[in-house]
Amino acid sequence: MSAKPILSVEGLGKRFEVGGGLLRRPAQVHAVVDASFEVAERACLGLVGESGCGKSTLARCLLRLVEPDEGRIVFEGEDVRSLDGPALRRLRRRMQMVFQDPYASLNPRRTVRQTLAEPLVVHGLATGEAVDARVEAALAEVGLPPDSAPRFPHEFSGGQRQRIGIARALVLEPRFIVADEPVSALDVSVQAQVLKLLEALRERHGLSMLFVSHDLGVVRHVCDRVAVMYLGRVVEEAPVPDIFDRPLHPYTRMLRAASPVPDARARFSLPRVEGEIPSAMDPPGGCAFHPRCPSALARCAKERPALADLRGGHRVACFLHSPEAAP
Amino acid sequence: MSAPAAVLPARGWTRRFRANPTSWLGVALIAAVVLAALLASTIWPLDPLEQNVAERLMAPTAAHPLGTDTFGRDVLARLLHAARISLLIGAFSIALAMTIGSAIGIAAGYLGGWFDAAVTSLLDVLLSFPTLLLGLMVVAMLGPSMGNLVIAIAITELAPFARVARAPTITLKGRDFVEAGRALGFSDLRLVVVHIIPNLLSEVVVVASLWLATAIRTEASLSFIGLGVKPPTATWGGMIREGFENILDAPWLALAPSLAILVTVLGLNLLGDGLRDAIDPRARRD
Amino acid sequence: MTEPLLEVRDLTVEFRSGGAWHPAVRNVDLSIAPRETLAVVGESGSGKSVTALAVMGLVPAPAGRIAAGSSIRLSGRELVGLGERELDRVRGDRVAMIFQEPMTALNPTMTVGEQVAESVRAHRGLGAQAARREALRVLDLVKVPSAARRMDDYPHQFSGGMRQRVMIAMALACHPAVLLADEPTTALDVTIQAQVLSLVEDLKREHGLGVLFITHNLGVVALIADRVAVMYAGEVVETAPAAELFETPRHPYTEALLASMPRVDRDVGALEPIQGNVPSIREIGPGCAFAPRCAHAQARCRESRPRLEPEGAARSVRCWLRTASP
Ligand SMILES: Nc1ncnc2c1ncn2[C@@H]1O[C@H](COP(=O)(O)OP(=O)(O)OP(=O)(O)O)[C@@H](O)[C@H]1O
Ligand SMILES: Nc1ncnc2c1ncn2[C@@H]1O[C@H](COP(=O)(O)OP(=O)(O)OP(=O)(O)O)[C@@H](O)[C@H]1O
Ligand code: SF4
Ligand code: SF4
Ligand SMILES: [Mg+2]
Ligand SMILES: [Mg+2]
Numbered sequence: 058m059s060a061k062p063i064l065s066v067e068g069l070g071k072r073f074e075v076g077g078g079l080l081r082r083p084a085q086v087h088a089v090v091d092a093s094f095e096v097a098e099r100a101c102l103g104l105v106g107e108s109g110c111g112k113s114t115l116a117r118c119l120l121r122l123v124e125p126d127e128g129r130i131v132f133e134g135e136d137v138r139s140l141d142g143p144a145l146r147r148l149r150r151r152m153q154m155v156f157q158d159p160y161a162s163l164n165p166r167r168t169v170r171q172t173l174a175e176p177l178v179v180h181g182l183a184t185g186e187a188v189d190a191r192v193e194a195a196l197a198e199v200g201l202p203p204d205s206a207p208r209f210p211h212e213f214s215g216g217q218r219q220r221i222g223i224a225r226a227l228v229l230e231p232r233f234i235v236a237d238e239p240v241s242a243l244d245v246s247v248q249a250q251v252l253k254l255l256e257a258l259r260e261r262h263g264l265s266m267l268f269v270s271h272d273l274g275v276v277r278h279v280c281d282r283v284a285v286m287y288l289g290r291v292v293e294e295a296p297v298p299d300i301f302d303r304p305l306h307p308y309t310r311m312l313r314a315a316s317p318v319p320d321a322r323a324r325f326s327l328p329r330v331e332g333e334i335p336s337a338m339d340p341p342g343g344c345a346f347h348p349r350c351p352s353a354l355a356r357c358a359k360e361r362p363a364l365a366d367l368r369g370g371h372r373v374a375c376f377l378h379s380p381e382a383a384p
Numbered sequence: 385m386s387a388p389a390a391v392l393p394a395r396g397w398t399r400r401f402r403a404n405p406t407s408w409l410g411v412a413l414i415a416a417v418v419l420a421a422l423l424a425s426t427i428w429p430l431d432p433l434e435q436n437v438a439e440r441l442m443a444p445t446a447a448h449p450l451g452t453d454t455f456g457r458d459v460l461a462r463l464l465h466a467a468r469i470s471l472l473i474g475a476f477s478i479a480l481a482m483t484i485g486s487a488i489g490i491a492a493g494y495l496g497g498w499f500d501a502a503v504t505s506l507l508d509v510l511l512s513f514p515t516l517l518l519g520l521m522v523v524a525m526l527g528p529s530m531g532n533l534v535i536a537i538a539i540t541e542l543a544p545f546a547r548v549a550r551a552p553t554i555t556l557k558g559r560d561f562v563e564a565g566r567a568l569g570f571s572d573l574r575l576v577v578v579h580i581i582p583n584l585l586s587e588v589v590v591v592a593s594l595w596l597a598t599a600i601r602t603e604a605s606l607s608f609i610g611l612g613v614k615p616p617t618a619t620w621g622g623m624i625r626e627g628f629e630n631i632l633d634a635p636w637l638a639l640a641p642s643l644a645i646l647v648t649v650l651g652l653n654l655l656g657d658g659l660r661d662a663i664d665p666r667a668r669r670d
Numbered sequence: 671m672t673e674p675l676l677e678v679r680d681l682t683v684e685f686r687s688g689g690a691w692h693p694a695v696r697n698v699d700l701s702i703a704p705r706e707t708l709a710v711v712g713e714s715g716s717g718k719s720v721t722a723l724a725v726m727g728l729v730p731a732p733a734g735r736i737a738a739g740s741s742i743r744l745s746g747r748e749l750v751g752l753g754e755r756e757l758d759r760v761r762g763d764r765v766a767m768i769f770q771e772p773m774t775a776l777n778p779t780m781t782v783g784e785q786v787a788e789s790v791r792a793h794r795g796l797g798a799q800a801a802r803r804e805a806l807r808v809l810d811l812v813k814v815p816s817a818a819r820r821m822d823d824y825p826h827q828f829s830g831g832m833r834q835r836v837m838i839a840m841a842l843a844c845h846p847a848v849l850l851a852d853e854p855t856t857a858l859d860v861t862i863q864a865q866v867l868s869l870v871e872d873l874k875r876e877h878g879l880g881v882l883f884i885t886h887n888l889g890v891v892a893l894i895a896d897r898v899a900v901m902y903a904g905e906v907v908e909t910a911p912a913a914e915l916f917e918t919p920r921h922p923y924t925e926a927l928l929a930s931m932p933r934v935d936r937d938v939g940a941l942e943p944i945q946g947n948v949p950s951i952r953e954i955g956p957g958c959a960f961a962p963r964c965a966h967a968q969a970r971c972r973e974s975r976p977r978l979e980p981e982g983a984a985r986s987v988r989c990w991l992r993t994a995s996p
Contacts, residue, residue, distance in 0.1 A: 107859040108830075120567050146569035154567045162560035166582050175578075176568040214947050225564065244713045245886060249930035249943035271859065274889070278932035278941065301934060315864040316934045317889025321913040 062095035063233060063265045064119070069093070069128030071114050075338070086337050088114040090289040092128070093364070096233075101259065101266040103280035103297075105273060105312065109337060111289040112269045116237045119267065120152055121145065132233065150180055153226035157238035159218035163210040169196070169221055170206040176229050195224040199254060216247035220254065227258065237269045252279060273316045277301050282370075285309045288337055288345045291364060295371040305373045307350045344375070352377060400662040407658020413651025417644070421471050424464035432461040432618050444636060451636045453626060455616075463640050466618035471648075473530065473613075474599040477537035481599075482592050484538070485545025490584075492546070493553030494576060503546070510543040519602050523611045530613055533606060537599050548591045552584040586659075594656035597649040604645055620645050674701040675880040676725065676744055676765070676848045682737035683717075683724050685951065692951040693737070694720045696904045699978065702848060702880040707870075709883045709895035709912070711927070715948045717904040718884045719770065722850045725749070725882070726767050727757040745847060763793055766841035767850040768834075775837060776825040783809070783821030786840050793844040808839040812869055831862035835869065842873065849873075852884045867894055888931055892916060897984075900924050903949055903959035906978060910985040920987045922964050958990065966991055 069092040074083035088111045096102045104112050117123040119130060121137065130137040132152060140148055156162035163172060173192045177183045183191050193203055199220040210218055219239060226234060239255070240248040252275065259266060270276050276283055277297055284294040285306065293306040304310045335341055341348050347357040354376055364372050365379035373379065401407055420427065436456035444451045450459035492503035510518070522536035556562055557580070565575050600620075606612040607621025608628075615622060620641040627637030683695040695717040702708045710718050723729050725742055727749060742749040744764055749757070761767075769775040777785060786805035790796055796804060809817035812835040825833055834854055841849055851870065855863040871894060874881055885891060891898055895912040900921060908921040919925045929942040946963045957972040958964070964971065970990055978988040 107861065117563075122563055122566055149567055149569035154564065156560040156564060158560055162564055164561040164579050164583070167579075175565075175570070179568070179570055179574065216947070222564070225568070229568065244948075245888070245927060246713055246930045246944040247947070249932075249941040250945070252932070253941055253943055272932075273860075273934040274932040277934055278938065311861060313934065315860040317860075317863075317887065317893045318933060318935045319888035319892050319916060319928060319931055320933075320935070321892045321916045 061098050063098045063133060064096040064267075065129075065131045066095070066119070067093045067129040067131075069115065069118060069130065070126050071111075071118055071123060072126055073114075084338050087289045087340060088337060089118065089125075092286075092289075092291050094284050094291060094294055096265050096267060097281075099259075099263050099265055100282065101268055101280045103276035103283040104267060104269045104286060105271060105276055105283060106286035107312075108271065110286045111337070112271075112286060113237050115286070116154070116235045116267060116269050119235055120149065120154055122154070146180070150229045151231050152233045152235065153229060153231040155219075155222055155226050155234060155236040155239045157241055159215045159222060159242055160210075162222050163218055163225075165210055168207050168209055169201075172210075172221065172225055173206075173228055176225065180229060182229070191228060195228050198227065198258070199224045214247075216243055216250055219243060219247075219251050223251075223254065223258070227262075230262070232263075232265065234264055234266045235269075236266060238271070239268075240275060241270065241272065248275070255279065273301070273312060285312070288335065288340045290345065290374070291372075292346070292375070293371075293373045294364075295373075296369070299369065299371050305367075305371070305378050306346075306375050307352050307377070308346050311349075356382075398662070401658055404658050404661065406654050407662070410651045410654025410656075410658055413647055414655060417467060417648050417651065418471065420464055421467035424461075424468060428458075428460050428464055430458040430461040432457060432465040433616050434458075443634070450640050451634060453623075453634075453637055454630065459623075459637060459640055462618040462623060463620075463644060466620050466623055466641065467644065469530075469613060469617060469619045470600055470603055470621075470645075473534055473537065473603045473619075474596050477534045477599050477603075478541065478592055478596045480534065480538035481541035481595070482545050482588060485542040486549040486588050488542065489546035489549030490553045490576060490580065493550040494557055494572070494580070496554075500550075504550075507543045507546050510539075511547075513540075515540045515598065515602055516605050519606055520609070520611060523606060528611050528614065533603065533612055536606070537602050540602060541595050541599060544591060544595060545588065548587055549584060552587060553580055556580045556583055590656055590660045593652055593659060597652035597656070600645060600648055600652075604641075673746075674703050676700070676702045676742075676882070678721075678725065679741040679743075681721065681724060681740045681742065683720050683729055683734060683740075684737055685734045686732070687952060691735075692954075694734075694904050694951045695724065697978075698901075698904075698906050700882075700899055700906070700909075702882055704847075704878045704880055705874055706896050707874060707881040707883055707894055709885060709891040709898045710901055711885060711888060711891055711898060712901035713886060713927075713948050715950070716901040718886075718901055719852055720904075721901075722767060722852050722882060722884060725765065725848075725850060726761055727752065728767075759793075763844055764846055765848040765850065766844060766846040768837045768841050768852060768854045770852045770854075770856070776833060778825055781822050781824055782814075782828065782836050785825075786821070786836065786843055789840045790843045804843060805839075808843045809836070811842065811873075812836070812839045813865075814839070829862075831858050831865060834858060834862075834866055838866070838869065838873075842877075845877075846879070848880045848882065850882045850884075853886070854883075855890065856885070856887070863890070870894065888916075888927060889933075900927070903954055904951065905959060905988060906986075907960065907988045908986070909978075914985065920981060920985065920992055921989050922966050922991070923960050926963075926965075958988075 069089055071089040073086040073088055075086055092115055094102065104115065106112055114123055118125040125138065132148065137148060170192050173195050174188045177188050177191055192206060196203060196205055201217060201220055213221065240251050243251060258264065268276065268279050280297055282294065282296050283300045284291045285308065287308050293309045300309060301313065304313050335348060343358040343360055344362055347353045350357065357376060360382040362374045362376045362379065363381040363383040364374040365381050366372050367378065434457060439452050439456040440454055442448055442452040448458050448460065450463060453459055488503060492500040518540045519536045522539050523532055526532040526535065562575055562579055565579055603612060603619065604621030604624065607619045608625045610625065612621050613619045623641040624638050631638055678698060678700040681695060681698040682693050684691040684693045698721055700708065710721065712718055724736055729736055736750055740750050744760065749760060783802065783805050786808060787801040790801045790804045806817055806821060809821055814820060814832055814835055828836065855866050858866065867890065870881060873879055883894060891912060898910055898912050898915045899906050900908040900923065902923050908924050915924065919928055926944045930944055932938060932941060944963050949959060957974060958976055961967040961971040968990065976988050976990045976993055978986050979993055980986045981992060
């Protein structure tokens with residue numbers, strides 16, 4: 058990668074234990090396994106994959122909202138996993154999160170002003186009238202009228218609430234935004250408003266972003282590069298045009314083929330997608346995709362393909378494209 | 385449209401509370417009892433402790449509307465002053481139980497892990513004792529005094545408060561707005577105090593009004609057995625016990641404090657139910 | 671043209687709010703022929719679900735009612751005004767609905783097999799054994815994997831896609847002529863969505879169903895719809911064969927919807943969001959409901975409401991721009 062990465066992640070892993078009791082041993086969910094990627098300065102990396110494949114867990118690990126079990130996260134030259142106390146708080150000024158559910162992500166008992174002022178006060182960035190000025194600026198920035206400040210979240214529509222959530226992430230003037238499905242809960246028209254806002258803010262503040270979504274259309278529009286996850290692992294990562302127009306991994310192709318396009322001429326016969334998503338609790342051996350893969354080879358059930366670098370910054374983990382097996 | 389789920393009181397709950405006539409009845413009953421307790425000496429200026437052997441066990445008259453007891457003391461004066469003691473003991477014990485119980489529940493819910501498991505099992509043990517038996521054991525251990533009575537009653541009611549605070553804490557802890565707070569670098573203390581407690585307070589208050597009724601009953605029962613406030617101070621339970629000895633000759637002695645307890649407990653239950661119906665989103669119809 | 675299975679004329683559904691009746695669905699006309707999929711699209715709150723509920727006779731009383739003058743004909747038979755018992759027979763027998771949220775529509779305490787069998791028994795009067803066999807047959811039909819074994823599982827043991835297929839199985843068990851599907855794939859992953867959509871497509875082809883498919887995803891519409899009705903603020907604003915709608919949208923709202931949607935297949939340049947929000951049913955003025963957000967609005971648009979006018983043989987539009995001057 059040419060540009061200097063602002064964030065680089067190496068071998069990140071997170072397991073959850075579920076269903077343990079007094080006598081029963083808990084089962085393990087491998088939510089994220091050996092994830093590695095970089096996000097360049099001012100770039101936006103999309104993260105796509107089916108429900109439950111570990112996108113949110115990975116996103117939360119970056120901010121240490123979930124403690125990773127293994128791996129390295131380096132943000133602006135700092136080892137995120139070793140941070141503690143005040144250093145962790147300082148990290149959280151520079152890296153912020155936007156959430157999916159505009160209803161659950163705002164405290165219903167706090168006014169918009171309280172919600173936006175609290176981070177400023179906690180981090181000692183402003184006092185007295187300066188706080189109000191910055192709250193007002195933040196509201197203007199996300200396109201909400203100044204008289205929103207004394208109102209409560211329930212007085213706003215979903216799209217407006219999402220703007221409040223974005224304003225809250227921005228008041229600390231972060232360098233990096235982790236957005237976990239920020240538009241999935243919104244109507245198409247409102248979704249377009251919020252996407253446009255994010256675009257403008259990225260431009261204006263030179264933000265870098267990790268953008269989680271299951272809507273490939275949205276990702277194509279917003280991101281520069283895309284990482285595709287399947288059952289906790291990154292199986293393909295490439296610049297946007299490559300992923301969408303020349304996908305290599307059979308799973309990426311399946312996702313792409315199943316994503317509907319608003320054009321009746323493109324009315325392809327519906328792809329016959331076979332098989333359920335296997336459980337992350339008991340992932341298949343070898344290449345985890347092999348039970349659903351239309352091109353599976355004999356070795357796919359036994360060996361796991363390594364994530365190999367092809368030309369042009371295209372990485373893929375599939376024997377069809379690189380014979381390299383993971384150790 | 386995804387509804388804002390559970391835990392959070394439905395909007396407009398004050399309006400619903402006010403629209404419910406039975407909650408008003410509860411408010412009226414409680415207001416009457418509290419006023420009577422506060423204005424005891426003004427309403428009925430006789431001394432509740434003044435004995436007059438000549439006027440023992442008199443049936444109700446104009447001078448003594450509720451009659452007199454074995455020591456010739458005026459029952460109405462005793463009833464009114466007893467209201468103060470009973471309400472005070474109830475209120476103090478509930479305040480104590482609510483503060484400590486909720487704190488335990490919130491800590492267990494927020495911290496989770498082995499601490500939560502330990503607290504939960506302990507609460508289960510505590511809950512498996514009948515309230516009165518538990519109170520009895522504590523008072524027997526500490527010795528009967530007003531302070532110990534408050535402590536004993538508070539201990540019997542820790543568990544319900546802990547439970548009621550723990551469940552929503554767990555839900556709220558997982559809510560995105562709390563997670564967002566962590567991402568913004570807020571401390572755990574701030575998250576609990578500013579973002580969690582205000583969102584579960586209403587439920588705790590409902591439980592408080594319902595358990596205050598139980599606290600008053602427990603105090604009465606303990607005093608009835610003789611483990612409560614020492615005579616000659618009047619409490620409702622103590623008065624019932626003294627009245628019981630003469631239940632055939634002077635039934636009003638036991639009847640008056642029993643009715644007082646009944647009215648208070650009824651009032652508190654109506655109030656609590658009204659609050660719960662108004663706040664509980666499942667009762668919502670809009 | 672074949673005789674329509676379902677024909678909705680001038681349907682108006684009102685809800686009581688703040689002491690007055692407000693229409694949530696206004697003068698809606700729709701029709702569905704056998705083997706036809708009519709997609710109903712529109713933003714949240716545009717009245718799609720209410721329309722389907724009205725066809726099912728499930729408008730919640732007393733808060734809601736179907737206004738006088740509305741007509742819903744199923745294979746020629748008028749449904750508006752039928753009693754509860756007759757409606758019950760029509761529901762399930764002739765028309766079935768797949769609800770928006772499968773987890774709330776399935777009973778968590780009954781096994782999947784029992785629930786499907788129960789709906790078979792209720793509508794077809796089969797015995798317990800026969801109903802169970804029939805349940806297994808339809809569960810196989812909707813491709814619940816190893817249905818014989820899994821029909822004794824409870825809903826929470828199924829994945830979202832499988833639950834959705836159970837809902838479809840229940841709807842199909844009664845051999846309806848018309849299937850109303852209310853956003854049956856919104857909660858699903860794209861790959862599972864593709865499975866469910868192709869299932870509906872097969873059933874339509876094999877059993878001659880008419881399908882009313884509610885969605886707000888224009889991509890899904892392009893995949894499965896024969897005709898499309900675009901709804902806005904309780905009204906149908908445009909109907910057209912699917913191919914023509916995407917090719918030449920005629921209503922400004924349809925145009926705006928298409929322009930606001932990012933696409934997987936190509937770069938769209940700048941998105942053009944529609945400013946503002948769908949009005950609530952209480953704040954609809956006398957003019958065109960879209961006027962406050964419409965880029966082409968003129969004075970006339972704010973004063974009087976355009977009618978749904980036919981355009982050519984197969985299309986209709988509700989917009990003053992498309993109406994020949996009076
Ligand atoms: N706190 C937790 N405890 C146990 N398991 C968890 C926890 N959080 C996530 N998981 C499991 O980890 C896996 C990955 O979950 P995650 O939420 O990261 O998926 P996701 O890709 O974001 O899915 P979605 O698209 O549905 O949001 C899932 O199998 C999930 O059940
Ligand atoms: N029971 C009800 N009481 C009052 N108003 C109602 C009721 N049900 C629906 N409405 C109103 O009717 C309008 C249309 O609602 P409807 O559920 O049909 O929208 P929809 O198009 O299905 O939206 P979505 O995409 O969110 O499902 C909305 O404005 C809604 O507020
Ligand atoms: S490695 Fe084998 S199973 Fe996995 S995606 Fe490639 S071909 Fe399919
Ligand atoms: S009638 Fe007027 S306001 Fe309505 S859609 Fe047409 S041009 Fe726009
Ligand atoms: Mg997620
Ligand atoms: Mg709907």
